[in-house]
Amino acid sequence: MPVLEIAAQVDARGLSCPMPIVRTAQVVRAMEPGAFVEVLATDPGSQKDFAAWARSTGHELVEQSADDGVYRFVIRRK
Amino acid sequence: MMPTRPFDPLAEAIADVEGVPDVFIRAMAEPAPESMGEQKARELVIICYSGDLEKTWASLILASTAAASGVPTKMFLTFWGLQTFVKDERRITGRNWMQRMLSAMQRPGISHRKLSKMNFLGMGPWMMGTLARQYGVASPKELLEAALALGVELMPCQMTMDMFGLTKDDMVEGMGDPVGAATVIELLANGAAPLFI
Numbered sequence: 001m002p003v004l005e006i007a008a009q010v011d012a013r014g015l016s017c018p019m020p021i022v023r024t025a026q027v028v029r030a031m032e033p034g035a036f037v038e039v040l041a042t043d044p045g046s047q048k049d050f051a052a053w054a055r056s057t058g059h060e061l062v063e064q065s066a067d068d069g070v071y072r073f074v075i076r077r078k
Numbered sequence: 079m080m081p082t083r084p085f086d087p088l089a090e091a092i093a094d095v096e097g098v099p100d101v102f103i104r105a106m107a108e109p110a111p112e113s114m115g116e117q118k119a120r121e122l123v124i125i126c127y128s129g130d131l132e133k134t135w136a137s138l139i140l141a142s143t144a145a146a147s148g149v150p151t152k153m154f155l156t157f158w159g160l161q162t163f164v165k166d167e168r169r170i171t172g173r174n175w176m177q178r179m180l181s182a183m184q185r186p187g188i189s190h191r192k193l194s195k196m197n198f199l200g201m202g203p204w205m206m207g208t209l210a211r212q213y214g215v216a217s218p219k220e221l222l223e224a225a226l227a228l229g230v231e232l233m234p235c236q237m238t239m240d241m242f243g244l245t246k247d248d249m250v251e252g253m254g255d256p257v258g259a260a261t262v263i264e265l266l267a268n269g270a271a272p273l274f275i
Contacts, residue, residue, distance in 0.1 A: 016215040018143040022224045025146030029228075043214075056147040 004062070004074060007035035013042045013070065020046045021053050024075070028059060031077045036062070039073040046071050121270035122151045123262060128275060129158030129184070131191035131203055131218070137275045138221035145228035154262045156235035160242070161186040163232060163250050172243030180242065188218050188250070226252040233257045
């Protein structure tokens with residue numbers, strides 16, 4: 001798998017809804033279009049929430065994985 | 079040839095009444111879109127009527143998430159919902175004795191909200207706050223800061239400001255200019271999604 005150039009990271013581990021999304025949105029705003037952000041979260045609801053958020057904002061959810069209760073998302077800013 | 083829109087006696091009657099805002103007349107005269115599902119809500123307006131802790135929390139979660147999702151979001155703050163957005167450090171507000179007594183009976187400010195049920199002299203909110211911290215749930219105050227940073231607009235109700243004797247200086251940073259119900263109705267008539275909390 002090609003390694004993506006991650007421009008920013010959001011550590012939302014331990015945060016509940018809606019802070020993983022809110023923090024990510026704040027970081028994505030400051031990024032260049034096309035840049036990638038990596039998000040780590042432990043909120044199980046974030047799996048569905050990040051997909052929904054990507055659909056409503058138009059940003060692209062390019063990677064999504066779960067490892068031992070930690071959910072990882074990579075999002076490309078539109 | 080088809081007329082541009084079907085004759086609607088109700089819309090025509092409303093149009094005849096003096097003083098009805100244009101936006102109402104347009105809304106009444108336009109046929110409802112065939113499929114509402116295809117239309118995306120352009121804006122969200124949350125009418126914050128309640129000052130209860132749990133409802134304040136819900137309003138701010140939805141407002142901050144909506145703004146984070148790119149939905150232009152406004153909060154119209156009215157009645158007890160406006161008390162929430164008084165600066166935390168203000169203890170007594172108002173000019174006359176009744177306004178001042180009301181603020182003494184229920185302390186304004188986002189960090190002084192009470193639960194509508196099971197308040198138990200503050201035990202309920204204290205336990206809610208402790209649990210929230212334990213489970214990484216942002217407090218209403220943190221959510222308000224995030225909401226403002228994401229561009230949520232706060233619209234205080236002029237009538238409530240007057241009734242409670244509140245001044246712009248009493249209100250939190252980032253508060254917009256006071257407006258009335260007609261401003262909210264115009265937003266809703268133009269298709270903003272409403273929430274009344």
